[in-house]
Amino acid sequence: MIYKANTEVKKKLVPMFENMDSTIILSYMQGYMGDAWVDNLDNPTVAQITVGIFVFYAGDSTANEAVELLYNLPEFALVIAESDEWKSRIETVHRGKNEKFPRYRFEKNPEHLSKTHLLNLMSSLPEGYEIKKVDSNIATAPSFQKLSEDFISQFKSIDDFIRRGTGHAIIHNRKVVAAATSFSVYDDGIEIEIATHPGYRRKGLATAAASSLILDCLDNGRYPSWDGANIESAELAKKLGYVFKETYDTYFINQNK
Known part of the structure; x- marks a missing residue:
């Protein structure tokens, strides 16, 4: 089961997403827009941040709730994760429904x-x-x-x-x-x-x-x-x-x- 993160849970997600270079993540973390979902409100091990069509994943990609989070998407989504393990999970869960392409990051x-x-x-x-x-x-x-x-x-x-x-x-x-x-x-x-x-x-x-x-x-x-x-x-x-x-x-x- 997954849960919508509240303000207290949000603080616990900072280390999980700190290596992902995106101001859209900051928009959520700093309370401006978007939502997050987790596997556990007390001790989250896997999480999803959604701002519009942008969806970010971090944490333990092997957790049981990871699959549920991967289905917790808007109708059309741009999904981003850093690790090869997450990418493999995304490609498996959404086989036939995903298109992988590069985006370009700047200093x-x-x-x-x-x-x-x-x-x-x-x-x-x-x-x-x-x-x-x-x-x-x-x-x-x-x-x-x-x-x-x-x-x-x-x-x-x-x-x-x-x-x-x-x-x-x-x-x-x-x-x-x-x-x-x-x-x-x-x-x-x-x-x-x-x-x-x-x-x-x-x-x-x-x-x-x-x-x-x-x-x-x-x-x-x-x-x-x-x-x-x-x-x-x-x-x-x-x-x-x-x-x-x-x-x-x-x-x-x-x-x-």
Whole structure:
């Protein structure tokens, strides 16, 4: 049987996840968003942290409750674990339903991000396009919400996003055509979410939106963490100034498959 972790249990999970380099885990550990599940509330030996579609596993992969935790997923999940034992368990339990792919991790060092360079990147925005900080009017606009549901999905409401999160949108003909926002937040920063309308790609809009968001974060003492979902995202991160650290395995699991 598995149990939803409370505040006291959360403290016991810190050593279990301390070697996993993810600000999304920090978002849960520091009380901003997400949930955790464990095998034992008094002495947890295996645990799962879920923030949106991101699911992290740590602890004893051979525990009986590990299988139950591995089925405790959203409909579509991005599952991450560090050890080969966990990866083997994920592949066995979800055989035929998982797709393994690499994500791209970057060093978390604000000194790598040059404000002068970012300002130069922003200056390449084509004529007729405007960058605006996301406010309640932009956040409620259908063009913004259709672009990516993950822009604000981890927040309790739009008001909660405006209060705790941040975002920068590119407007063209009064519609949001690209944006970079905080997928999640933690004490010292955010995890970036970025999307561009398919009809507006290859115009440098993602670069400009990300540059604007990163500058805003740096000016306000927040670190804008970047984790690449694909090679295109990784190349954009390098263009912005991030320094590549490593790839790591991620499993996309479709519960309906």
